Amino acid sequence: MDATPHLAVSGVSLTDIRKTYGTRTVLAGINMELAQGELLCLLGPSGCGKTTLLRILAGFETASSGQVLINGKDVTNLPPNKRRMGMVFQAYSLFPNMTALQNVRFGPRVRGAGNAASQTAEAERLLAMVGLAAHVQKFPHQLSGGQQQRVALARALAVKPDILLLDEPLSALDAKVRTQLRSEIRRIQRETGITTVFVTHDQEEALSISDRVAVMSEGHVLQIAAPAAIYQEPANAFVARFIGAGGVLQGRTEGQGVRAGSVLLDATAAGALPLGTDVELFLRPEHVTLHETETASPGALRAKVDEQTFFGSLTRIKLGLHDVPQGEIWADIPSDRAGRFTPGAPVWASWLPESPRVLAR
Amino acid sequence: MNLLHFTDLHIRPAGRLAYGMVDSNAIARRAFAKAGTLGGKIDAIIVTGDLTDNGLADEYAELNTVLADVTTPVYLIPGNHDRRENLLAHIPGVQQSDGFVQYAIEDFAVRIIMLDSVVPFATYGELCPARLAWLRATLAEQPERETILALHHPPFATGIPQFDATALRQIDEFRDIVASNPQVRRVLCGHIHRYIFGNIAQATCIVGPAIAYPFMLTLDPAIKEGFVLEPSAFLLHAWSKTTGIMTHEVFVDSYPGPFHVPNEPDYPGRPPKA
Numbered sequence: 001m002d003a004t005p006h007l008a009v010s011g012v013s014l015t016d017i018r019k020t021y022g023t024r025t026v027l028a029g030i031n032m033e034l035a036q037g038e039l040l041c042l043l044g045p046s047g048c049g050k051t052t053l054l055r056i057l058a059g060f061e062t063a064s065s066g067q068v069l070i071n072g073k074d075v076t077n078l079p080p081n082k083r084r085m086g087m088v089f090q091a092y093s094l095f096p097n098m099t100a101l102q103n104v105r106f107g108p109r110v111r112g113a114g115n116a117a118s119q120t121a122e123a124e125r126l127l128a129m130v131g132l133a134a135h136v137q138k139f140p141h142q143l144s145g146g147q148q149q150r151v152a153l154a155r156a157l158a159v160k161p162d163i164l165l166l167d168e169p170l171s172a173l174d175a176k177v178r179t180q181l182r183s184e185i186r187r188i189q190r191e192t193g194i195t196t197v198f199v200t201h202d203q204e205e206a207l208s209i210s211d212r213v214a215v216m217s218e219g220h221v222l223q224i225a226a227p228a229a230i231y232q233e234p235a236n237a238f239v240a241r242f243i244g245a246g247g248v249l250q251g252r253t254e255g256q257g258v259r260a261g262s263v264l265l266d267a268t269a270a271g272a273l274p275l276g277t278d279v280e281l282f283l284r285p286e287h288v289t290l291h292e293t294e295t296a297s298p299g300a301l302r303a304k305v306d307e308q309t310f311f312g313s314l315t316r317i318k319l320g321l322h323d324v325p326q327g328e329i330w331a332d333i334p335s336d337r338a339g340r341f342t343p344g345a346p347v348w349a350s351w352l353p354e355s356p357r358v359l360a361r
Numbered sequence: 362m363n364l365l366h367f368t369d370l371h372i373r374p375a376g377r378l379a380y381g382m383v384d385s386n387a388i389a390r391r392a393f394a395k396a397g398t399l400g401g402k403i404d405a406i407i408v409t410g411d412l413t414d415n416g417l418a419d420e421y422a423e424l425n426t427v428l429a430d431v432t433t434p435v436y437l438i439p440g441n442h443d444r445r446e447n448l449l450a451h452i453p454g455v456q457q458s459d460g461f462v463q464y465a466i467e468d469f470a471v472r473i474i475m476l477d478s479v480v481p482f483a484t485y486g487e488l489c490p491a492r493l494a495w496l497r498a499t500l501a502e503q504p505e506r507e508t509i510l511a512l513h514h515p516p517f518a519t520g521i522p523q524f525d526a527t528a529l530r531q532i533d534e535f536r537d538i539v540a541s542n543p544q545v546r547r548v549l550c551g552h553i554h555r556y557i558f559g560n561i562a563q564a565t566c567i568v569g570p571a572i573a574y575p576f577m578l579t580l581d582p583a584i585k586e587g588f589v590l591e592p593s594a595f596l597l598h599a600w601s602k603t604t605g606i607m608t609h610e611v612f613v614d615s616y617p618g619p620f621h622v623p624n625e626p627d628y629p630g631r632p633p634k635a
Contacts, residue, residue: 021501060467061502079506080467093464094454097428097435106434110404110468140454141425148453 011036011195012057012163017066019052019219026052028219030066037193039186040224041206044216045242051167053216054199058165059083071162086156086194090168092148094140100127100151101136107159126154129188146177153185157192164189164196170205182209203243207231215239237359240282245316247283247329250361252276258358260324263301266353278361281327285316287355288331291348292340300348303329305341317341319349362470363403365396365433365611366596368513368551369411369571371442372427374419380588385414385573386423388593392572392613393431399597399611403433404469409551409569410440410479410513412448421451438462438475440513440552441484441527445477461492465499471546471600474499476512478529486514486529486552493534500542508542509598509606511549515568517559523579523586524553539564547598547606556594556610567608570594 012034019027042050059080104123130150223235234240251260303319315338413420456464461477478486540562554571593613
């Protein structure tokens with residue numbers, strides 16, 4: 001499947017979705033188009049409105065105004081049981097009194113889709129697809145948390161939904177199972193070609209699984225783009241801060257650089273803004289190179305090592321800056337080199353001029 | 362939509378009687394079996410608490426075996442005889458929110474909101490500020506949709522002191538929430554082990570009869586409550602667009618009949634012969 005969404009065919013169309021509770025605005029006019037077969041993550045901090053938006057798509061909540069189209073059909077005023085959607089929640093929500101097979105068969109059975117034999121065959125096929133062929137006769141209490149979420153996914157797909165909605169489906173699982181199931185959700189989503197909205201607060205999850213990510217804050221979508229674009233070209237300071245780690249330095253543009261205190265920091269992007277613009281310079285830790293001596297890299301920024309955080313293959317080093325009044329930066333270096341940069345040691349930091357992102361304050 | 366309302370199963374570990382004399386496990390099995398004999402499609406069974414007698418792991422294990430033969434969706438909430446952590450550990454699949462066994466059922470024409478009124482180490486019920494806030498927010502999601510609220514502890518006073526001592530503590534707050542949400546048509550609960558009707562604002566409130574055993578009814582406040590071996594029962598809440606929700610009582614066990622009702626010659630409703 002082509003990873004690039006084709007917006008000519010709309011899977012989901014949201015027009016000016018607003019949600020208010022009394023005087024509190026939870027969603028402030030959301031407009032969004034999803035291509036058929038696209039996987040979009042709604043990503044943002046707690047309270048940003050991502051779950052409310054998902055619940056409006058599901059019909060669990062009513063928008064105060066706006067329109068929801070799914071596959072071209074206006075579902076704005078349809079209750080959840082009249083929408084063709086499959087939903088997976090964070091907490092397992094299986095029928096505790098039914099086997100995996102009965103749980104998956106339930107939706108088609110209630111809707112009268114096919115006969116008993118075809119419903120069972122389809123449920124078995126879906127359970128095999130999620131890797132549970134050997135567990136079809138087990139009850140939820142006989143399955144692990146990850147297996148229960150696999151059943152929940154198969155159950156959501158069994159009703160042949162127009163749209164699959166996933167509300168933090170991996171948050172209750174341990175790290176290893178989470179990563180494994182994440183890849184499987186993506187594989188299954190690609191195989192079935194079903195338009196999917198995935199809510200998460202975990203940026204690694206969002207960046208690794210999505211065709212596009214919508215970063216939300218305070219009821220607004222701040223940026224909606226492919227994961228690489230979100231990471232490399234954040235549209236504003238919130239997205240730059242929220243996605244990935246990074247240093248932020250404040251200053252003013254001066255030619256192809258940013259003046260911060262007595263130092264002129266290399267940043268080609270500053271050239272696109274008028275001279276003297278107040279800006280923030282964002283620098284990813286993987287773009288920062290450390291040197292043990294000043295002579296190794298003329299013009300490098302003088303600093304000292306404040307702290308080290310070990311991440312396995314990489315070590316992240318937080319730097320205290322000598323000549324820049326406001327801000328901090330980090331550098332990621334291979335852990336086998338980290339021994340040279342012990343806390344308190346003097347160090348010089350450099351980067352390629354095209355690496356920093358420069359955004360007006 | 363046909364919704365069965367079970368309450369107060371008081372399941373014991375396999376092979377054990379409740380209080381040395383009530384075979385609550387067998388009664389529960391008969392009740393779920395009876396649900397399959399009503400002659401119509403049952404959409405769901407809700408159980409409003411006291412799933413077990415002591416909240417023991419062995420009791421939830423036995424409940425799993427009781428439920429294993431049930432093919433209708435079953436939705437559970439705890440009562441004061443349950444232990445929330447054991448319920449969630451041994452019966453996974455039960456939904457929760459913010460650490461409580463509270464959730465909305467969205468699959469049917471009528472919305473059902475299941476509430477967790479349990480206070481650990483207490484017999485009375487409580488909806489703490491966090492749970493009341495969740496209820497308000499959940500009701501605000503779909504103010505137009507006909508809604509049933511279900512919880513274990515009755516959120517109203519019956520006037521019988523023995524029963525009312527252990528009711529829900531937040532009766533006023535609960536009534537205010539119901540009153541400001543006209544979509545709430547029924548409040549279903551358990552706990553008292555008797556079939557009781559009342560009103561909470563515009564909603565009819567019904568305490569379901571117990572599956573395990575009924576408590577005796579007395580109007581004398583000096584008499585200590587006790588259980589009696591009267592018939593076990595559950596409720597059928599049948600909904601249609603034209604009738605709204607209609608409630609029927611169903612006895613768990615069978616009694617002689619049905620017998621044909623003869624049209625006696627002296628029956629006053631008999632039309633006169635021309």
